Amino acid sequence: MGDYHIYNKSCYGLDEVRKNSVHALITDPPYGISYQxxxxxxxxxxxxxxxxxxxxxxxxxxxAVFSAVRLMHRMMVDLEDSGFIIKDVLFWSYLNGMPKSRDIALDIDKELGVESHNAGTYKYVQGYRKEGAAHYKTEATKHKKVPASKEGKFFVGSGLGLKPAYEPVILVQKPTEKKLSVAQNIIKYGTGALNIEQTRIPYEKGEGKVGHNPHPKGRVAANIVRTTAFEDGYDKFFLVPKVRQHAETYNNHPTLKPVDLMHHLTKLLTWEGQTILDPFMGSGSTGVSAYLLRRKFVGYELDKEYFKIAKRRMEEAVI
Ligand SMILES: C[S@@+](CC[C@H](N)C(=O)[O-])C[C@H]1O[C@@H](n2cnc3c(N)ncnc32)[C@H](O)[C@@H]1O
Incomplete structure (x- = not known):
């Protein structure tokens, strides 16, 4: 059994946690966008x-506080108003985000009472093929429509949004103790720096080392964390694919974060034996990462069902 404490209650108050005791805050809070x-x-x-x-x-x-592109500015202001220093914004970037857009030209036809033209059919595929399954979750044949009105034709192809390809992670810091240098603060509290050493991106085989004083372990991790490689030789960023809720049979949390992604943040923000706090732990990906990387963990989750999933994952240390 690892060293962790998880609570099925609201995080407000954090009554169970002592002042000045936690080494890092890693959390994926509500984004305020009514997701699904x-x-x-x-x-x-x-x-x-x-x-x-x-x-x-x-x-x-x-x-490290996850956020949504549309409201990250408000979250950042809240964090700053509460006394945190804003240090950076990491981008967790992926290719499988779904654009929430629709063809406005067809809306224009509808508004004008004009029947849009049929332009053949297309195969609608949703979800993914589970191992061994013959079909995708949903497959259907749908009619493709094109605008028929003059105004609709003029605005053909117009939409309301871009394909989302990243989630921001706000990197914050509690100010160091007044009158202490960074080194003095670290000696006193064990906090005050990022763990660059553990998150270096190793050089590709045969690659000439870069910089004036190349580090044997590789490059400093960038503030972009990607799910798929850039096509420029090899990927110099950290790659973490998204996970599907169904990857685990019992974890149906709608905003489940991959443990590999949490591992990156755990390694960047803490050293072994230190304590991580997640006030909004959901199904517990932060806790599982903390456990597997030998950090202590304190987590809160309000929802009974999500808490049960988190508890089970922590007990089984399930990725
Ligand atoms: C974005 S989800 C976290 C998902 C998590 N990263 C995972 O991998 O499963 C945010 C969670 O915060 C929980 N929550 C919302 N308000 C809360 C509160 N006041 N105290 C504790 N948990 C809360 C929600 O029930 C939800 O599960």
Whole structure:
């Protein structure tokens, strides 16, 4: 059994956590965008949780807070107003985001009472093929429509949004103790720096080492974390594919984060034996990562069912 404490209750107050005791905050809170109509995602977290978390973190401790492109500015202001220093924004980038757009030219036809033209059929495929299955989750033949009105034709191909290809992760830091240098702060609290050493990207075989003083372990990790390689020789960024809820039979959390991604943040923000706090742990990916990488963990989850999943994952240390 690893060293972790998880609570099935609201994180507000963080009553179980001592002041200045936590080495890092790693959390994926509600984004405030009502993702898939989830009731818990209607609003951004109240500022109070960030000031509670700041109080529990050791001086100089770092935090990684997931956010959504549309509302990250508000989350950043809340974090800053609560006393955090904004250090960076990491981009977790992937290729399998779904654009939430539709053909507005067809809406224009409808608005004008004009029947859009049929332009053949296409195969609609949704979901993925589970191992060994003959078919995708949903396959259907649909009619392709093209605008018929003059105005619709003029605006053909217009839409409302781009394909989402990244999620921002706000990197924050609690200020170091007043009058202490970074080194003095680290000696006193064990916090104040990122763990660059553990997150270096190794050089490709045969690659000439870069920089004036190349490090044998490779490059410093970038602030972009990708799921697929750039086509420029080899990938100099950290790659983490998205996971599907169904990858695990019992984990149906709609915003499940890959443990590999959490591993990257765990390694970047902490050293072995240190404590990570996740006030919004959902199905527990942060906790599983902490456990597997020998960090201590404190997590909160309000929902009974998600908590059960997190508990089971922690007990089984399931990726
Ligand atoms: C974005 S999800 C986290 C998903 C998680 N990263 C995972 O991999 O499963 C945010 C979670 O915060 C929980 N939540 C919302 N408000 C909360 C509160 N006040 N206290 C504790 N948990 C809360 C929601 O139930 C939801 O499961």
């Amino acid at each position: 109509n989830n009731h818990w995602d209607k609003n951004l977290p109240e500022k109070q949780i960030w000031s509670d978390a700041l109080d529990r973190l050791r001086p100089g401790a770092f935090g």
